[in-house]
Amino acid sequence: MPDPRPLDGVRVVDLSKILAGPYATMSLADLGADVVKVEHPDGGDPTRAWGPPFQGGDATYYLAANRGKRSVTLDLKSEAGQEAAHRLIAGADVVVENFRPGSSLHRVFRYDELSRRYPRLVVLHISAFGETGPLKDEPGYDMIAQATAGLMSLTGEPDGPPVKAGYPMGDLGAALFGVIGVLSALLERTRTGRGQYLTTSLYESQLALHINWATGMFATGEVPGRLGSRHPNLVPYQAYPTSDGHLVVAVGNDGLWQRLCTVLGRPDLAGDPRYVTNRDRVRNRAALDAQLAGAFAGADTAHWHARLRAAGVPAAPIRDLAEVYADPHTDALDMVRTVPHPVAGALRQVGFPVSYGGDRPALGAAPPTLGEHSREILAELGYTEPEIRALTARPVDDVSTNST
Template identity: 70%
Template sequence: MSESPRTARPLAGIRVVDLSKILAGPYVGMTLADLGADVIKVEHPDGGDPTRQWGPPFQGEDATYYLATNRNKRSVTVDLKSEAGRDTVDRLLREADVVVENFRPGSSLQRLYDYRDLSERHPHLIVLHISAFGDHGPMRDEPGYDMVAQAAAGLMSLTGEPDGPPVKAGYAMGDLGAALFGAIGVLSALVERARTGLGQYLTTSLYETQLALHINWATGYFATGQTPHRLGSGHPNLVPYQAFPAADGYVVIAVGNDSLWTRLCGVLDRAALADDPRFRTNADRVTNRDDLVALIEDALAARTVAEWCAVLQEAGVPAAPIRDLHEVYTSPHTEALGIVSTVEHPTAGPIRQVGFPVNYHGRRPEVRTAPPLLGQHTDDVWEELHARSGE
C-alpha cells in the first residue's frame, strides 16, 4: 500500500496519567502511548513499578518484564499518599484526558482517588479502574494476580492434557484480557466524550474479561449443562483440530469444514475415512474424537513435521509446525511484517520491542521512546506544569 501523509498516531493530543503497576494497567497505558497519546507513568519514588525488579533477565537497570509494557511513556515519581503528592497529581489531572489505575478495591489509594471526588473537580476525566475480581460481589476485595484469575475464572480448568494437572496459559491472559478490554473501553469513552464533553468511570477486571473470552466454551455449557474439561491442544467443537505427533515432533492440523476433511484424508492416503459414517461430518468426528485421533496419529507417524507441513499446505489444509520464540523472531515472515523495532535505552543501549499489531494506511505506530528510567521525566513534566500555569 502506498504511504499516507498521515502518521500512525491517532491519539496524538490525548494525555494519559498512568497510576497503575504490574501488567494489565501498564499494558493499557502502553497501548494508548503506541497510538500517540502522551502517557505519564506515575511511580512511587521508592522502587517504582514492582516489575522493574521482576527478573532476571535484566537489561540496564530494569527487568525485561518492565521493559515489555512501558515504552513510549514518561516516568515521574510521586508519593500518591502524601499531601504534596496528591496536589501534584491533581495538577496533572487538570490537563489529562484519561487516568488508568488498578488500586485494590477498598484500599486507601482507591479512597484517596475516588472517582466521585475526581469528577467534581475534573468532569472531563475518563477513569479506567482495573481490579482482579470486579467492583461488586463476594470476591470483590480479594487480592489477585494473573494466575489467580486464570484459576478462579475457569481458564486453568480448560488448559492442559485431559489426564494431566491444570496448566496456566503461556501468556498472562487474565492481565492481557483486562488490558485489551480496558483499552477498548477508554477509546469508546473518548468517542462519547467528543459528543458530550463529559468523562466517565470505567471498570473492568481480570475475572470479568476471562468470562468474556470463554466464548464457545460458555455457550456450550449454557446449552447443555455439561461442564467442559481439558482437551490438550484439541478443540471442543472441531475435529481434527489439534497438534499431532509426527516422526520428529508435532504438527498442528486445523480442519474447519468437511471439504478440508476430505482433502486431509487424501493427503494422508486414507481416502476411505472421508466416507466412514463415524467421521463423515464434523459432528460425527467430534462424537468419535478418540477413534479418529488415533487413526490420524498412526497415519502421521512415518514422516517428519516439515514433510507433512509441505504436503498439507500444498493441498490447502491449514497446518504448521510448533515454533519456539527463537524460530518466530528469526523467521523471514516476522521480519517482513516489520513488527520488531530497536530503540535506544538510557542504560541498556539498544533494546528490541514488539510493536503495535495494527497498521494505519500501511504504517505501524512507531516505538518512539524506550521504557523510561524511574523518575526520568519528573523535572521535565513539572516544568511543563509550571509553564502552563504561569508560575
C-alpha cells in the first residue's frame, strides 16, 4: 500500500509559534499537508532557543514540533511582510495562528477581513483562555493553563505540593482539539464551499479533559484533590512499592480483584466484606492500600509482574524513556524513524500515532532551519531576487505578539 497522505493537496500557512499551534500544524503535515511556517527573521520561533539540549543548532524542543514544514522568514509587522503573507494565504486552505488577543497582528489578520478576501479559508486561532470571558485577553503558557484550569490541583501526592503534569497537556490538548476542528471544517467545506473561523484554547482543552473528575464533582459537590497515582473511581488502580521499585496494578473489575488476591496469597482480602465490590474498595481505600502495600513489599517488581501477567491481571513496571525506546514493542510499531537534517545529520523523530490500513504515514522532511525555504517559497509567489532579499532582511526591532 502506498504511503497514506490523506491531506495531500491541502496548503496550510502556519503563523503560530511555541507548541500548541506548531504541534497542530506538524500533525497536519504528517497527514500530507504542505505546511509553510512563517517565522520572524530575527530568531524565528522562540523554541529554537529553548535549550539545552540542542541538535544541529536548534533546541530539541523546536525539533519535536516542526517536522514536515517549510520555513519562510517574514516581518509581519511590515507592509511588505504582510503583503507576502497575504499572497501565501491566497493559495492556502488553512491558516493556524496564536496571536495574542488585542495585539497588532491579531488585528491585522482578523478573520472577518480574511474571510471577505478568501471565503474558502479555514482559520484556527489558538489562545490561552478563549475568545470570551474575564481572562480572554490574558497571555499564557502551558503551566499557567495547568494551574488555572485545575490540572495541577489533581496532580501529585495528597500530602505533597501541586505538580505540573510531565507532558504539556494544555498545549497538546489545544493542538489536538484544534486538529479535529480543522479536519471537520475542511470536510464541511466540501458541502458548503465556505471556510470558517475556529477557536480553541489551552484552558478549554483542559476543561474537556477533566472527564470523570468534573462529572464526579457535579454529581456530589465534593471538590476532588490530588491522589498521586491512584484512581478516583477504581481500587486498586495505582502504583505500589515493591522491594526494589514500583509496580502499577490496574484492577478494573471485581473478577480481576479476585485474581489479584489469589496471586498475593491473600484469600482473606477477597472475602472481606469491606473489599468485595469496587464500590466497597473505593469507600475503604486507605485500609486496603495499607494491606496491599505490605503484600507487594515482600518481593521485587519482576516477581510480581510475572505472576500477575500469568494470572491475567493488568500490571506494569514504571519505565523511563530509555527503556521505552529500547523496547522491542516500540520498535515493532515503527513509531521512531530517522530523517536527514541538513545540519544535525540523522535526526530521530517520533512518528504520527495513527495507521491507515496498517501503514503509518511516512515522516516528512526534518524540521526546517530558520528561513531554509524562504527563496523557494517567495519565488513561488512571484518575487524577484532583490525583493526576496529585502523581505527576508532582519528588522531592527521586534516585540513578540504570540501567546501560546
